[in-house]
Amino acid sequence: xxxxxxxxxxxxxPTRIDDQAYDAAVLAPVIDRDGEDYLLFTxxxxxxxxxxxxxxxxxxxxxPGDETILETGxxxxxxxxxxxxxxxxxxxxxxxxxxxxxYAVTPFxxxxxDREYDADEHEVAEIAILPLSGLLDPENYECExxxxxxxxxxxxxxxxVDGYTVWGxxxxxxVQLLELATDFEPDDRVENSPF
Numbered sequence: 001x002x003x004x005x006x007x008x009x010x011x012x013x014p015t016r017i018d019d020q021a022y023d024a025a026v027l028a029p030v031i032d033r034d035g036e037d038y039l040l041f042t043x044x045x046x047x048x049x050x051x052x053x054x055x056x057x058x059x060x061x062x063x064p065g066d067e068t069i070l071e072t073g074x075x076x077x078x079x080x081x082x083x084x085x086x087x088x089x090x091x092x093x094x095x096x097x098x099x100x101x102x103y104a105v106t107p108f109x110x111x112x113x114d115r116e117y118d119a120d121e122h123e124v125a126e127i128a129i130l131p132l133s134g135l136l137d138p139e140n141y142e143c144e145x146x147x148x149x150x151x152x153x154x155x156x157x158x159x160x161v162d163g164y165t166v167w168g169x170x171x172x173x174x175v176q177l178l179e180l181a182t183d184f185e186p187d188d189r190v191e192n193s194p195f
Contacts, residue, residue, distance in 0.1 A: 017096035020104035025073030026059025082118035134161035
C-alpha cells in the first residue's frame, strides 16, 4: 500500500514568495481509500482563459475578503469541488511557486473525506482521484528541459496516470509533495520552475 508520510510535510518550513503581481492558493487533497493514499485533482474547464484543460489542484486567486491565504485555498476548494471547510484537516504547506501568469501560489496539503465531490461546471470539467501508487510508478513519470524567454531554463515534470497528465505548476507542486512525503526522486530538477 502506498502512503504519504505527512509528518514530513507538517514539519516542513516553506519558502514564501512576495514579489509577484497576484497571490493564489491551492489545496492538495489527500484521500485515504482502503488503506492507500490518493490525491484529488481537477481538470480545468476548456473555456477558462488561463491553463484551460490542464490538471490542477483545487484553488485560485486571492480575493479582498480572504483574511489569509489558507482561507483563499479553502474558499476555492469549496467553490470548485464542494469541499466544506470543516472537512479539511490541513497538514502543512509547501514552498510558494511562481507561475508564468505572475502568481505566487501557496500550496497547502490536507486530508479530506473519501466521498463524491461536486465539480463546479463553470471552472471544473471533471474531478480525478489518482492513486499515489500510480503517481510514484517510474513508468508514469518523465521530465524535459525547456527554455523560456523570461524565466530561462527549467525542468517540466509529467505524471501520466489513468489517462490524465499532471504537469506545469501542478506538476512542480506534486514533485515537492512526493519528495517530502515519499522516496520519490525527480530527474534534473530546477528549483522553483515557473512552468
